[in-house]
Amino acid sequence: xxxxxxxxxxxxxxxxxxxxxxxxxxxxxxxxxxxxxxxxxxxxxxxxxxxxxxxxxxxxxxxxxxxxxxxxxxxxxxxxxxxxxxxxxxxxx
Numbered sequence: 001x002x003x004x005x006x007x008x009x010x011x012x013x014x015x016x017x018x019x020x021x022x023x024x025x026x027x028x029x030x031x032x033x034x035x036x037x038x039x040x041x042x043x044x045x046x047x048x049x050x051x052x053x054x055x056x057x058x059x060x061x062x063x064x065x066x067x068x069x070x071x072x073x074x075x076x077x078x079x080x081x082x083x084x085x086x087x088x089x090x091x092x093x
Contacts, residue, residue: 023070
């Protein structure tokens with residue numbers, strides 16, 4: 001039973017690391033594309049730069065929120081593991 005619990009905890013840590021890593025990579029790629037498109041658009045039409053900058057910051061906030069949701073899910077699985085609770089409940093029956 002202890003080996004099963006240890007295996008679930010180990011896989012949970014690995015899954016949390018993958019979730020956080022993919023969220024970081026996705027956010028970095030998203031910011032790179034967003035910044036590039038902002039620079040392209042502001043170079044083509046400099047008079048629209050204030051409006052584009054406002055939209056840039058709104059999208060940047062939403063893009064950053066996605067990675068924070070991933071971190072929240074990873075922390076949920078790390079500290080309140082539903083899989084581990086199910087194994088302990090099944091063992092208690």
